[in-house]
Amino acid sequence: MPRYRLDIEYDGRPFRGWQYQSDALTVQGVIEAALFALTGATIRVNGAGRTDAGVHALGQVAHADLPRSWAPGRLRDGINAMLRPHPVSILGASEVADGFDARFSARGRAYRYLILDRRSPPALDSGLVWHARRRLDAHAMNHAARHLLGHHDFTTFRNVDCQAKSPMKTLRHLAVRRHGDQVIVEVEARSFLHNQVRSMVGSLKRVGEGTRPDEWIAEILEARSRERCGALAPPDGLYLTSVSYAAPSQAGEDITDPADEEAEGEV
Structure with a gap:
């Protein structure tokens, strides 16, 4: 059975997250339903990031094993036709080696978080940004973010129900900048703990408000206590922007290593 990589964009607002649930609308669920309508076969779609309810994606990656070969363009267009009217x-779509695994072959994941910090609420971007009515100091937030870079115990920024075996993660990139009325937080790591990105953004916002x-x-990171974390940022402003892979993932070589750092959970 040929394996295909799917690059996916979605608006997370109508969905109960990525992962299939029998009693709820999910992104994985509607893609699998579209593939069934297209092929007549029950096909499991495996995503690189199990995004939470309300979280969006500009660059989610998934893989699926199909019963026969498809021209990539026809497969892309066929699935899109069956996905309507879901966002x-x-x-x-591209055929990949059997060893390619969207989740476990991933070498990095990048997220972006958008905060709209103006007095008036968003008319067009409701559910797509976190609305903050106070102007934030993006420079102060960016300066504080440096404390989180590198390899740390992120217990403070971990959901209490997180199933990861270890709280240790390595942040390769974390930066905060302003663009007009938006504060943009960009973060990249191999993988994240459950709610880690939203927890870090909620804490950095306290610095931007001038209340911390x-x-x-640095103090709350060192405390390793969930109780010390700032408020959890809502899912509205969070976007999975890209997933990166080593070059052999598209060249017929199996690069999945079961000994790798734990793969992505919900963020």
Whole structure:
């Protein structure tokens, strides 16, 4: 059975997250339903990131094993036709090696979080940004973010129900910048703990409001206590922007290593 990589974009607002649930609308569920309508076969779609309810994606990646070969463009267009009217789009489809695994072969995941910090609420972007009525100091947030870079115990920023075996993660990139009325937080790591990104954003927002000093981020990180974390940022402003892979993933070589750092959970 040929294996295909799917590059996916979606608006997370109508969905109870990525992962299939028998009693709820999910992104994985509607893609699998679209594949069944297209092929007549029950096909499991495996995603790189199990995004939570309300979280969006610009660059989710998944893989699926199909009963026969398809021209990539026809597969992309066929799935998209069957996905209507759901706000999910297959941006690309490509045949890959049998060893390619969208989740376990991933070498990095990047997220973006958008905060709209103006007095007036969003008319067009409701559910797509976190609306903050106070102006935030993006420079202070960016300066505080440096405390989170590198390899740390992120217990403070971990959901109490997180199933990861270890709280240790390595942040390769975390930066905060302003663009007009938006504060943009960008973060990249191999994998994340459940709610880690939203927890970090909620804490950095306290620094941006001026209610906590720069050093507070280092203090709560060192405390390794969920009780010290700032408020959890809502899912509205969070986007999975890209998933990266080593080059052999598209060249017929199996690069999945079961000894790798734990793969992505819900963020």
